Amino acid sequence: MTEDSLKPYVIGLDLGGTNSVFGIVDSRGDIKATTSIKTQGYGDNAEAYVDACVEALQLIIDQVGGIEKIKAMGIGAPNGNYYNGTVEYAANLDWARNRVVPLAQMFSDRLGIPVALTNDANAAAIGEMIYGVARGMKNFIVITLGTGVGSGIVINGQLVYGSDGFAGELGHVIVRREDGRTCGCGRKGCLEAYCSATGVARSAREFLANSNEPSLLRDIDPEKITSYDVSIAAAKGDKIANEIYQFTGKMLGEACADFATFCSPEAFIFFGGLVKAGDLIMNPIKKAYDESVLGIYKGKAKFLVSGLDGASAAVLGASAVGWDIQEK
The missing domain is CATH 3.30.420.40 (ATPase, nucleotide binding domain)
Structure with missing residues (x-):
C-alpha cells in the first residue's frame, strides 16, 4: 500500500x-x-x-x-x-x-x-491554472477583489515570486497620487483603497456626500454601507450605485492596461465577492482597458471571471x- x-x-x-x-x-x-x-x-x-x-x-x-x-x-x-x-x-x-x-x-x-x-x-x-478557467494557459493574471485587492501572476507557466517571495502586489500600485486615499498599508492612492470591497463602500460614502441625487443607498447608515448594498442598488437601476461601479471599473481597467505592459497576459481573471456584480463591474473594466491599453496589446487579453465557485x-x-x- x-x-x-x-x-x-x-x-x-x-x-x-x-x-x-x-x-x-x-x-x-x-x-x-x-x-x-x-x-x-x-x-x-x-x-x-x-x-x-x-x-x-x-x-x-x-x-x-x-x-x-x-x-x-x-x-x-x-x-x-x-x-x-x-x-x-x-x-x-x-x-x-x-x-x-x-x-x-x-x-x-x-x-x-x-x-x-x-x-x-x-x-x-494556482487553483485557476489547475482546475479553473486558466487551464492550458501559461501567461495570465488573477486579480482578487475582496477585503483587499490581490494578484497572482503566472508567466511562462510559473508563478512570479521574486527575490523575497513578495512579487506581484498589484493591489498596492499607486493609481492616485493627488489626494489619494489612505490605504491599509499606510501609503496613499493604492488600487486596493479604491477597488476592493471596502474601497467600493468608501466610494459610496463619498459619492453620496458629494451629490444630492436620490439613491436607494441613502436608506442605509453610510458607515454600514457594503459593496453588496451597492451591487443591489445598481442592479435596480440606481444612478449613484451605477456611477460607483463605472468609477471602480474604470480604475481597474486602466490599471490592467498598465499591467499588460510587463507580462502581456493571455487573460485577466477576476475572483472574489466584488465580481458577483457581473457586467456592472466587468463592462466598465473592459471599456477602460480598451481605451487605455498600448496598441500592441489591444484585443489580445481575455477578461474572465473565475470558473470556480466561492x-x-x-x-x-x-x-x-x-x-x-x-x-x-
Whole structure:
C-alpha cells in the first residue's frame, strides 16, 4: 500500500481578510469537507487565531478518518511569504499587521503535518491554472477583489515570486497620487483603497456626500454601507450605485492596461465577492482597458471571471501548495 493511499488528503486554507475557509481535498481536486471561521476578532493574538482554526478543523478532519489521513496542509494568506512560510505585516489582519507571523510552522506544530504557505492571490492563481478557467494557459493574471485587492501572476507557466517571495502586489500600485486615499498599508492612492470591497463602500460614502441625487443607498447608515448594498442598488437601476461601479471599473481597467505592459497576459481573471456584480463591474473594466491599453496589446487579453465557485479557487490552490511539499 502506497503512502498516497494511506494519506489521500491535504488541507487547503483560504485565509481572507474577513473569513478563513478550509477544505479537505483529494488528489483529484474534489473537496471532501469544508468549514470556516472569522479571521478577525483575536486582537493581535495570532496564537488565539490558530487555536480557533485547529478547533474548527478537528471536526472535518474526523469526518475523513482522522489526521493520519492528512498528508499536508497548504495556506493562501495575505502577505504570505512562500519562501519562509510567514505572514508579514498584513494590513488587513489585526494579528499580523505589525509583525511577522510564522503561520506555517504554528499550524505544523499543532497538527503534526507539513505545512506550506503562499500569498492568497497566488493560491487562487494556482487553483485557476489547475482546475479553473486558466487551464492550458501559461501567461495570465488573477486579480482578487475582496477585503483587499490581490494578484497572482503566472508567466511562462510559473508563478512570479521574486527575490523575497513578495512579487506581484498589484493591489498596492499607486493609481492616485493627488489626494489619494489612505490605504491599509499606510501609503496613499493604492488600487486596493479604491477597488476592493471596502474601497467600493468608501466610494459610496463619498459619492453620496458629494451629490444630492436620490439613491436607494441613502436608506442605509453610510458607515454600514457594503459593496453588496451597492451591487443591489445598481442592479435596480440606481444612478449613484451605477456611477460607483463605472468609477471602480474604470480604475481597474486602466490599471490592467498598465499591467499588460510587463507580462502581456493571455487573460485577466477576476475572483472574489466584488465580481458577483457581473457586467456592472466587468463592462466598465473592459471599456477602460480598451481605451487605455498600448496598441500592441489591444484585443489580445481575455477578461474572465473565475470558473470556480466561492472560495474554491483559493482553497484548491492552497491545497496544491500542500501536495507540492511532498515533491520537494
